[in-house]
Structures are given as C-alpha cells and as structure tokens.
Amino acid sequence: MKLFLSSMVIIILFTIQDLKSQEFWSLDDCLNHALEKNIQLKRQELTSKISKNNFIQSLVDVAPDLAGFGRHNLSSGKTVNLEDYTYINTTFYDGYIGTQSQLTLFNGFQKINAIKQSKFNLLGSIQDIDRIKNDLVLNITGAYLQILFNHELLEVAKGQLEVSEQQVDRTSKMMELGRISKGELLEIQSQAAAEKLNATNAQNQLTLSYLTLIQLLRLDSIGNFRIIRPANLEMDKGVLITSVKSIYEYAEKNFPQIKSAEYNLRSLEKGFAIARGQRSPQIGLIGTLYSRYSELARDPFDPASTYAVNKQLNNNLYKQVSVNLSVPIFSRWRVQNRISNAKINVLDARYNLDQNKQILYQEIQQAHTDAIAALEKYYSSIETVESREEAFNYSQQKFNVGLTNSVDYNIAKNNLTRARSDLLQAKYEFIFKSMILDFYQGNPISL
Template structure:
C-alpha cells in the first residue's frame, strides 16, 4: 500500500498525542483534580473563613456563660489622705491595697444571645457549604482544562495528517510535472499549501502547549514542564449516553447543591441576626456579685490597737461581699439600635435576593449545559455519516488523481471535506463531554473519564 493510499486511514484514525502522553508519571483526570484541590489557594483561604466562622460560633455560645474576673491593687501614697480606720485626715506616707473577685451572669436580654448564636451557627454552616461549592468549581475548571488538552491533541493529529497528505501530494505533483502531465503553477500552488498546512500544525502544537500551561496553572505548578496526562481509553470511539432531563437535575440541585445550600444558610443567618438586633429593644437582666477586701499600712486592730496588724488579718477582717440584680431598660440611644435593626434588615433582604440569584444561575447553567449537550450529540451523530461519505469521496478522488483523471483542486476539495467533518466531530465530542460533566457535577456524581 502506498503512502498516499493510506492517507484516508491516517486522517480518520491517527491521534497525535505528543511525547508527554507516554510519560510514566502521566496523570489521570482524578489525579489532576485532587492535586488542584490540595494546592488551590482560594480553597485554603475559604478554609480559614470556615475556621473564623466556627470561632465566631463558639464566641456566641460562650456569651451565655457568666463573666468572672479577679482584681488586685497595691498603692504607695504620700500626702494628706483619709485614714479609713478612724476616718480622719492625716499627712503621711503609707501603703495600702485591695483584692477581690467580681462576676456577672446574663439572665435575660430579649433572647438576643440565643438569636445571635443561631446566626453564628448558620453562618458557619454557610461558609462550610461555600467551601464545597468552591471544590466543585475547581473540579469543573480542571476537568475543562484536562479535556482542552485532549481536544487540542486531536486537532493536532488532524493537522499532522493533513500536512503529510499535502506533502505526499506535492511529491506526486512534482513527478507529474517532470513527466509533463502538470503545469508549474499547480506545483507552486501545492508548495504554498504545504507551507500553510505546516503553519497550521505549528499553531496546533502551540495550542497543546498552551492547554498544558492552563492546566499547570490550575494545579499551582510553576510551569508545564514535565506535566503529562493520560488519554482515557473511553475517548476512543466514545458512546454518548442519554442525559437526565434538566428539570430533574435542577430539582436535585435545589436540595443538594452546596451553592444553594450556602445561600439558604446565609439567609437564615441574616434573619437570625435581624431578630438579635430587634431583641436589643428589650430590657436586659443580669445577676452580679462582688467579693472584696482591703489592707492598709495605717490599719489598726480595734480589739488590740497597740498590736501589729498584719495584712493577712486585715484582709480577713475587712472582707466584703455584694450580690445584685441589674435591670437595664433601653430608652434612647441616639437611634443606634434602630440603625442596627435597619442595617440587619437590609442584609437579610440582600441575602434573600442572593439566594434567588443563585437559584437562577444554577437553573440557567443546567439548561445551557443540557441544551449544548443535546446539540453536540446530534452534531456528533450527524458527522458520523458525513465522515463515511467524505471518506468514500476522498478515496474515489484519490484513485482518479493517481490515474491522472482528476485535478489537484478536486483532490484538495475532497480532502478538506473529510478533514472538516472530522474536526466537527472532534469538537462536538468534547463539547458533549464537558457539558455532561457539568450536569454530573450538579447530580453529585464523581467526575471521571474512565
């Protein structure tokens, strides 16, 4: 079989993978996704937001606990002062001090702490769901970049096959010209076509390298050097399965998509925050306690005025305790409470609109993915017949051209028709795959090409 006679087979079935595809360390899609999830800075930052929200929740929960603190003071004084032992004024230098503990327990504040704790809990859960949403976003970005490499490799395969076909045709034209069967113009025209096809191949190679660079950046690598991916065997003649109705996908997403869950929890957090602000209009009740004692260098033991009076005995004799119930009734606070309520109401309204916007975005994304997948599958199936017809036409034209019964123009037209059909099929195949993976992600299905 001559090289020219094998061109039809070459164009249809050869895939030029490039040397990177044969690396022993070539990565599967799942490997790339996991690497991106481990290295993504945005995900790490979101993890810190989750930690911060958790700390805020713990702080809110602790706000219902009592406050207990101790205090101690030691003073060195000189000059005119009051002697608290007999309440007379004296002018002297002396030392004194006090020590004690005090505490406060909130009893009622219009359920403000309870609502604030609920708000913090929902905010923590919202940030956690937001983290899962970012993981899905990174997953689909990596999947898209991975498929872009495979797509560009298949385009490169077609470009290589086309260049080889054109080069073989040029050699034949030169033979025809030597035999006097073809004009010099046709030979020069074919040389120009070889140059154009070589330029297309170089551009296709650059596209493959650019796709690798995009994936390397998603994996947070310094460059694409040494990065290689495995071509899944499932892409060799893929079966394009049926896809689930978008209404069912959306219904599933409403209950399971982390982006929607995050927006719903944020709304609950804002509504609870609004309730907490409104509770600020209610009276608050707290229980307070104090245990206190003091000592002084001027201290005198009333039972034995001439004896020394150690600080330890003074502390024991001067012990004082107090318990009280405090009631605070807000009357006027320069409209600060009202302002905080209005701000909380606006934040709740904004969260409600954000939830509606998220649901709309998810629904539209599902609809677009479903529509694009249907169109891609229909186009792929249509090109199967087009490739068969174009291949038969190319083979017949090739035989006529070899026998001198067809012109180089006819040969090139038949070749271009076959190549265009292949390019359309490649594009529709990868378009279907990425759209199907988007739908799989909304259905919480694992993303794989195996």
C-alpha cells in the first residue's frame, strides 16, 4: 500500500511539473507576438520609411542647390600669360575657385506634382502596413480556431473509443455466456480498432494545426506550446443583422487595401501630370561667384611686390546671375512615350482599385453567406445529434440484451460520431465567419 501511494505521489508531481513547463497562449498573446515578429510586416515598415525619406527629399528638391568648384594648375613650358597676354616659356601655378547655385523657377509643375506623388506613395505604404496586419490577424485567428476545433474533435474521437472499448469488454462476457456469436465480438473489436485509428488521426490533425500556428508565430518548435481554450465560446448571431451592403460600405471607406489602391491611383495620376510637364518650357535661375589667381600676376598698384593669392581672389572676384530657358522641341518621342505609359499606368490603377473593391465585397458576401449556412447547419446538427444519441442509446440497449446485431449497433454509433463532428464543424465555421464580419465592421477580434 505504501509503495502504491509513493508511486501515485511521484506521478502527480511529474504531471504538475509538466503542466508548469507548458506555455499557454491566449489569442491576444498570439496576435501581439505575430505583429511584433512578422518579417513581412517589418519589411513593409522599412519600405514605408523609404517612402518617407522620398517625400522629404521631394520637399527639399524645391530649394535651390549649391555647389562649389575649384582647380589648381602647375604648368611648365610654352604658354600665353593671361595676365598680359605675352608669350612665355616657364614653370608657374595658377587656378580658380567659385560656387554656383541653381533654382528652378518653372518646369511644368513637375516638382509640385512630385511632392504630391511622393506624399501619396507614403500614405499608401502606411496603408500597406495595416493591410499586412489585418491579413496576419485573420490568419492567426483562423489557425487558433482550427486548434480549438481539432481539440474538440479529438475529445469526440476519444469518447467514442472509450465507449467502444467498454463495449468490447461487455461483448466478450456476453460471448462467454453464449448470448452472442464470436462474429459479433469480432465486429465490435473491428469498430474499436477503427475508432482508435480515428483518435490517432484526430491527434495528428491537432498537431498539424499547432504547427500551422507556430509557423505563423515564427516559433522554433511546438515543444510545450499550448493555447488557452476558452471555457465557453459565444456564437454572436447579432452580426448577421447587419446587411452585406452596410458592412461593405464601412469596409470600403476604412479598410487599408482599398485606401492603398486609392493612394496608388492618385500617385500615378500625379506621375501622369509629371510626364505631361516634361512638354513645358523650363525656366531656371543661375547664380555664379568666381575668382582666379596666378603666380604670374602682378599687383597693379605695386608691381614689384608679391601678389598674394588671397588678394588676387578678392580683386578678381566675378559675380553673375542668369536666367536659363529651355524649350523642348524634339526628344525622339521619349516624352510622348512617357506620357503614354503614365496614362496606361493610371488606367491600370483604376482597374486595380475596382478589382480590390470587388474582392472586398465578394469576401464580405461570402463570409455572410457562409455564416448563415453554418448557423442553419448548427441548428440542424443539434437536432441531428439529439436524435442520433437517442437512436444509439436504444441500439446499445438492444445490443446488450442480444436483440440487435453488431452491424446495426456500429451504424448507429458511426451516425452519432458524424453528427457530433458536423455540429462542431458548423459551430466553428460560424464563429470564424462571424468574427470576420465583425472585423470588417471595424471591431477588434477577441475570444
């Protein structure tokens, strides 16, 4: 007795330790982790930062540029002395230094449109971040619910296996008493073996669903990872009250895939305006500040003294302001082709926006239809399960007293198993679709 108690204590301690080592994650835990670790999301955030840099650059491009230049020469041999234009043969140094600034006054509004285009690109990239987040939330939620569904399927399979194993024991005793034939026992044993396989398959499906979730979460292995199973999943039937049209109208105005497509269209429209601006004359303002020095130069006020370089630069200072006009006449059709391609891109962006709206509407319509169908199936499955349970209980009682054969008993049992599976499937199908509809209305997903 003491040995038995010691063994039980050891088993309980090991069980408690195993439970402590397991990590239980809620749906919120999974969503927060995925949003933090997802590579696609991180890459899109980097893309958005690049778009922000491009937008800042387009603002700065309106300002004038400024460049410095200079040159120092060491010459030897025959040349012309630029100071007095005499012919000399000697070794000397000279050079120049200066700065130049250019400002675009008009270029067909290309820079203004470039600012608007880069702004729309930035806004679109931000919406792409939200789009990836939404996709990730739906994928994680679907994987989480699939685990819950497979958990319950496994419990059904284990429950049916337990009933079959009990029936095998009962049938063996009945055969020993001569109340049934050996064939009846073999039939029941065969059913128990089949249900053991069903339980094994259900366990494998549960493991695979866990694998799907941990891959979305970018975890190393399944290990001790487990999800928290809610005590009671509510079926929010109120979500079906809202029509498909109303849900779509909200989603069209607020969902990132539509906003991203709209910003992409507006960006390409500005790109078209930029291309057309290349036909316009371009006017620019150029300012130049320049000076030179030479070893051969002489101070006009004191020719005998050394003419310092800094003094030469000050005395030789040259200033110039000019207006530059450029009129495009013929560019081998490059400008026209750019305009034509930009126009095509705008048309394609409009089609893309319409397609995204159509896809969004179809997704909402499909989710709404699936939710209604799942709810109807759920109610029908409840009635089916109740009738199958009564039929099975009746068949089991008849079999136990030898009034029915094992074939009819197994049929009743299998019908009950299928009915329970259909009920679970309808339940989780409705929960997931109703959560999608709720999500499209701007409500956060939660269990």
